Amino acid sequence: MMKTKQMKTGIRIFTITILLLTFGITRAQEVVHSIGVRLGGNGIAYKYVEDQYRGFEAILGFRERGIQFTGLVEAYKPVKTDRINNLYFFWGGGGHAGYKGVKKEYYRDNGNGFELYTERKYNPVFGLDGIFGGEYHFYSIPLAVSLDYKPYMEFFGEEIFRVDLWDFGFTFRYTF
Numbered sequence: 001m002m003k004t005k006q007m008k009t010g011i012r013i014f015t016i017t018i019l020l021l022t023f024g025i026t027r028a029q030e031v032v033h034s035i036g037v038r039l040g041g042n043g044i045a046y047k048y049v050e051d052q053y054r055g056f057e058a059i060l061g062f063r064e065r066g067i068q069f070t071g072l073v074e075a076y077k078p079v080k081t082d083r084i085n086n087l088y089f090f091w092g093g094g095g096h097a098g099y100k101g102v103k104k105e106y107y108r109d110n111g112n113g114f115e116l117y118t119e120r121k122y123n124p125v126f127g128l129d130g131i132f133g134g135e136y137h138f139y140s141i142p143l144a145v146s147l148d149y150k151p152y153m154e155f156f157g158e159e160i161f162r163v164d165l166w167d168f169g170f171t172f173r174y175t176f
Contacts, residue, residue: 034144036173041150043070045171052076053092057131065101066122070094072131079134093130096152100125122170127154133169142175 038045043061050056059070074092078085099122107114133148150167 009153016114016120018073022111034173034175036171037142038171040169047173051078052078052088053075057092057094061098063100065103066125067098068096068098068125070096070129072129074131086139086149088135088137089133090135090146090148091130091132095126095128096154097124099123099128124156125154129153133170136158137175144173144175146171146173 005130010141012151034047034049036045037043038059038061041059041061042063043059044055045059047055047057053076055074055076057070057072057074061070067114070092072092074090076088076090079087079089102121102123104119104121106117106119108117129148129150129152131148132145135144135146138145146169148169148171150169151162151163151165152167
């Protein structure tokens with residue numbers, strides 16, 4: 001049920017992004033601000049690029065019945081070829097904080113037999129993140145797309161310490 005709500009929210013945000021792209025104006029390569037949808041890690045991503053070599057990214061992510069805010073500092077390297085001059089590799093790091101929902105089911109004897117009980121708790125999480133990826137900026141429309149790999153480690157949550165090496169994301173961003 002929760003995934004359905006997140007998917008509906010993601011579809012709505014994606015639709016709004018496409019509408020903004022349809023009515024937006026065209027821009028050159030320089031990108032100052034961008035906002036969009038990150039699929040994979042599921043969230044809303046905002047990026048501010050100071051110059052073509054340094055940027056800051058904030059992601060409001062929804063995972064494991066919870067919400068996390070991630071802040072990243074990123075470095076960029078343009079990939080220049082004869083045909084492509086608006087492709088960038090980026091890497092960086094930062095941290096995240098938020099909470100995760102934990103659902104535990106167990107049977108308990110109530111005197112007349114066993115009943116199934118469900119307990120929901122919300123645990124705080126804090127962690128460190130890395131990010132590596134590629135980003136392409138379109139000239140004709142105000143759109144940037146990126147593919148990234150964002151491994152992280154976190155503290156607290158359901159476990160005391162956890163490492164996730166499988167967080168990949170595909171992000172569509174409206175640039176302004």
